Amino acid sequence: MTDLTHRGQSLLQELDGFSIEIDAERERADIILHRPPFNVISMHARDQLRAAFEALDEDERVRVIVVRATGEHFSSGGDIKGFLEASPEHVSKLAWNIAAPARCSKPVIAANRGFCFGVGFELSLACDFRIATDTTFYALPEQKLGQIPGSGGSARLQQMVGVGRTKDIVMRSRRIPGKQAYDWGIAVECVADAQLEATTDALVDELRAFSPLAQRTAKKLLNDSEDAPLSIAIELEGHCYSRLRTSDDFREGVEAFHGKRKPVFRGS
Structure with a gap:
């Protein structure tokens, strides 16, 4: 145990x-x-x-x-x-x-x-x-x-x-x-x-290898919108996308992409 x-x-x-x-x-x-x-x-x-x-x-x-x-x-x-x-x-x-x-x-x-x-x-x-x-x-x-x-x-x-x-x-x-x-x-x-x-x-x-924060967000979004009307699902997706744009992991992902290196995500 x-x-x-x-x-x-x-x-x-x-x-x-x-x-x-x-x-x-x-x-x-x-x-x-x-x-x-x-x-x-x-x-x-x-x-x-x-x-x-x-x-x-x-x-x-x-x-x-x-x-x-x-x-x-x-x-x-x-x-x-x-x-x-x-x-x-x-x-x-x-x-x-x-x-x-x-x-x-x-x-x-x-x-x-x-x-x-x-x-x-x-x-x-x-x-x-x-x-x-x-x-x-x-x-x-x-x-x-x-x-x-x-x-x-x-x-x-x-x-x-x-x-x-x-x-x-x-x-x-x-x-x-x-x-x-x-x-x-x-x-x-x-x-x-x-x-x-x-x-x-x-x-x-x-x-x-992915951002822990982005993974958690994706899972919750998909679970929450599974039986939602399309318009509501798109609205929820937009809110989640907007929130992740301010995350450290997103900044790290963008900088790693442009720097042609592997990102180091921290889940924040």
Whole structure:
């Protein structure tokens, strides 16, 4: 366990089925699902994952967060028995917990191999970037249990691929292979399974090279304007652009461009 601090510190003790690693030199944090063989995500782990993202968002050592898993599968989904045992109040918080990657101001990457089902898929959909492999299958299989996705899965998916494809995935409990997910725009890359780690590393380093302030601004703008009318989205973009024009990072970027050198961004 790392030395993370958070106002919900007690939640970060004795992590349930996952671990956290911080590489300060590479400005990277990894949340690693680890409950072999299928990395089932418990009800308690959902609360802990939320707290972990909130703590990492406040950690100055971290620029980029990666969600990955040990073994051949990202996650086969949630603890089904836990749903029947949880209180209605607890169940009502599930979507808020799983949306933690989206609320996090820093870039979040989901590295998906093997099964990425149910809440594992929903957690990945809440991330900014999904990297799939030729072994990946995405699915929202809740119809097989007489249920529907409950942590934002159908809603986020519909925003990405439209209502027709979402109905095809949700109402038929279809498994979508990584290549098809890439073709549909769910995943940003689909690589050979052996290349997942290297591809993830490369994306982390690419994102670290940009201004932290510009990255945070872009993420929040895109999230806030996702379901806004075009005129409102353009207005919001203009305000964000105007604010960044006065930043130290923008000045550094312009000066580096004209000086034909690599910019050194400081996030201010």
